[in-house]
Amino acid sequence: xxxxxxxxxxASELRWTAPSTISSAPLQQRACLHQTASLMDSQQPQxxxxxxxxxxxxxxxxxxxxxxxxxxxxxxxxxxxxMTPQTRADVPIxxxxxxxxxxxxxxxxxxxxxxxPHLAGQKPHYVVAQLHARPYLLTEGDHLRLPFLMPKVxxxxxxxxxxxxxxxxRDFTMKGTPTIDERIYECRVRVTGVDSExxxxxxxxxxxxxxxxxxTSKHRYTLMRVMDVRVKTPEELLAEGAVIVEDGEDAxxxxxxx
Amino acid sequence: MAFFRITLLRSAxxxxxxxxxxxxxxxxxxxxxxxxxxxSPSVAGQIMKVKELVQVEExxxxxxxxxxxxxxxxxxxxxxxxxxxxxRGDTSx
Amino acid sequence: MFKSTQALFGGLxxxxxxxxxxxxxxxxxxxxxxxxxxxxxxxxxLERNGQTSKAITRWYAEMPREEEMLPKxxxxxxxxxxxxxxxxxxxxxxxxxxxxxxxPPGF
Numbered sequence: 001x002x003x004x005x006x007x008x009x010x011a012s013e014l015r016w017t018a019p020s021t022i023s024s025a026p027l028q029q030r031a032c033l034h035q036t037a038s039l040m041d042s043q044q045p046q047x048x049x050x051x052x053x054x055x056x057x058x059x060x061x062x063x064x065x066x067x068x069x070x071x072x073x074x075x076x077x078x079x080x081x082x083m084t085p086q087t088r089a090d091v092p093i094x095x096x097x098x099x100x101x102x103x104x105x106x107x108x109x110x111x112x113x114x115x116x117p118h119l120a121g122q123k124p125h126y127v128v129a130q131l132h133a134r135p136y137l138l139t140e141g142d143h144l145r146l147p148f149l150m151p152k153v154x155x156x157x158x159x160x161x162x163x164x165x166x167x168x169x170r171d172f173t174m175k176g177t178p179t180i181d182e183r184i185y186e187c188r189v190r191v192t193g194v195d196s197e198x199x200x201x202x203x204x205x206x207x208x209x210x211x212x213x214x215x216t217s218k219h220r221y222t223l224m225r226v227m228d229v230r231v232k233t234p235e236e237l238l239a240e241g242a243v244i245v246e247d248g249e250d251a252x253x254x255x256x257x258x
Numbered sequence: 259m260a261f262f263r264i265t266l267l268r269s270a271x272x273x274x275x276x277x278x279x280x281x282x283x284x285x286x287x288x289x290x291x292x293x294x295x296x297x298s299p300s301v302a303g304q305i306m307k308v309k310e311l312v313q314v315e316e317x318x319x320x321x322x323x324x325x326x327x328x329x330x331x332x333x334x335x336x337x338x339x340x341x342x343x344x345x346r347g348d349t350s351x
Numbered sequence: 352m353f354k355s356t357q358a359l360f361g362g363l364x365x366x367x368x369x370x371x372x373x374x375x376x377x378x379x380x381x382x383x384x385x386x387x388x389x390x391x392x393x394x395x396x397l398e399r400n401g402q403t404s405k406a407i408t409r410w411y412a413e414m415p416r417e418e419e420m421l422p423k424x425x426x427x428x429x430x431x432x433x434x435x436x437x438x439x440x441x442x443x444x445x446x447x448x449x450x451x452x453x454x455p456p457g458f
Contacts, residue, residue, distance in 0.1 A: 133332030156342030
């Protein structure tokens with residue numbers, strides 16, 4: 001008994017000492033690798049780089065997610081600032097159908113502000129609204145039958161569509177990068193009811209069996225009517241506290257129809 | 259503490275048993291599955307065994323499964339401005 | 352109008368083209384680059400930690416990168432049975448999922 005424990009302690013000692021002896025050995029190999037790595041850090045070709053490797057910077061994928069993703073305050077007993085999403089129920093508020101709260105004022109470029117009256121004055125407008133990243137081309141008065149049943153809405157509810165990839169009129173189009181700021185336009189939709197398809201019956205058979213199982217499905221779809229699609233005029237935007245900035249790269253642009 | 263973010267892009271069907279076992283050891287069970295492992299020579303050696311099948315990034319934090327899912331989840335694109343019950347309250351006033 | 356072809360006489364006849372098409376070659380280059388990228392990511396991450404790995408050091412020492420490889424090595428491999436000692440790489444079993452970069456010197 002005693003001897004075994006003594007042996008075990010000796011073995012564990014060996015285990016502890018072993019890595020240190022090993023780790024001191026491959027220093028030569030490290031020197032070999034070091035050159036390529038320093039090349040990568042500087043991201044520039046060095047003149048004395050080894051001829052086994054090319055002069056161009058190595059193609060290692062850049063480090064991602066250096067900062068932990070930060071969210072906006074919580075919704076339903078899931079505190080985003082402190083907790084990380086663990087289960088399928090933990091969805092940050094930005095990805096829920098909740099009215100957004102804005103922290104910074106709307107930024108409008110000068111060129112867009114100068115062209116906005118042309119677009120705003122020309123009715124009717126159309127909007128390419130993105131619902132769950134799927135585009136719907138809508139105009140005022142349209143009847144819309146969604147290909148799914150929208151949860152937690154009843155007939156008579158008024159919804160706002162706030163992701164649009166394009167808003168336009170007959171002659172002008174404002175394109176988003178990838179979406180337009182939702183404070184520039186208004187797209188209101190009223191839920192009119194729920195549609196349902198005829199019952200579908202699919203016969204499920206297995207080989208060498210007479211029994212036939214009938215699988216049924218009956219999907220329901222939300223019906224909507226577009227109440228208004230409107231682009232705000234520059235005066236309205238400024239009254240709501242928009243800030244005018246110089247033209248940038250990634251701003252939405254209004255293009256006349258070619 | 260840095261982590262490898264490993265995504266299985268190609269399946270190991272028909273490859274030697276060793277590659278399948280390495281994927282199992284890494285925790286990659288199906289295509290497009292993503293796992294996180296701390297940066298260490300042993301994990302690097304495992305990835306080298308299946309380097310043709312996976313995509314690797316280095317990242318600072320270990321994300322949960324839900325966080326990986328949320329990266330792909332699009333915005334709903336709508337919100338409820340006024341519910342029908344609120345409107346009825348307005349009209350009665 | 353019976354024309355004696357191998358397919359009509361033998362019944363089942365599968366044919367594989369003897370060379371790669373240009374999109375196949377483009378995808379092969381893409382795969383080579385993606386393997387390079389994985390190895391570079393591993394090497395860079397370990398270097399930041401001050402560690403090395405034998406597999407990666409050996410890879411850097413022995414294997415050419417995609418841009419250093421000759422077209423001959425990218426798309427063909429050594430075969431002693433061929434007259435030209437080379438056959439197209441798509442004859443290699445599981446060729447899209449294995450690394451085959453170096454060939455015997457002189458061939």
